[in-house]
Amino acid sequence: RKEVEQDPGPFNVPEGATVAFNCTYSNSASQSFFWYRQDCRKEPKLLMSVYSSGNEDGRFTAQLNRASQYISLLIRDSKLSDSATYLCVVTPWNTDKLIFGTGTRLQVFP
């Protein structure tokens, strides 16, 4: 089983739509969680950290469910510029490594 699993997509949505991505992780002792965004042939960029209480940054909302080992990202009012691959990232307990999921590809169309 992969350490971090994501639906690869692609998710094709119209501008203005709301879209949600899910991610599961296998190590119950994982301690930190993030969503990164990666554009084609570019480096990943931190989108937001994910906290147990859930957190929001503008149109983006992240949720963490430790009991189910599940992380989500909700994007409201999608923009064309949101088209990218969204990477779920986990840090195992007692390490400083980042474990990346394979990413979920989002394509927003006009």
Place this chain on the structure above:
Amino acid sequence: GAVVSQHPSRVICKSGTSVKIECRSLDFQATTMFWYRQFPKKSLMLMATSNEGSKATYEQGVEKDKFLINHASLTLSTLTVTSAHPEDSSFYICSAREIGQIYEQYFGPGTRLTVT
């Protein structure tokens, strides 16, 4: 903001040759740098963790004699792919962590290596 550069951005080399990739933190000091590899449509895979002034720690399955890592200063780490083969063709990305930070890593723009 923190900026990490990589050089070269793209390189094509012949089988059997060695290629060196540089990773620099431009406006901060990085005690730790990380090297990742990403194959098409795959996730980033951590290859090794490099600490300034000490030997790199390699992940399971990564050959340390093939992927030589040097982290001689707080702003520079290098990855040398020795005796490159076509299967080494990949996107190599480094990241750097600033002194005092625990988790946040700043990523370089990546180096696309093609071995012919």
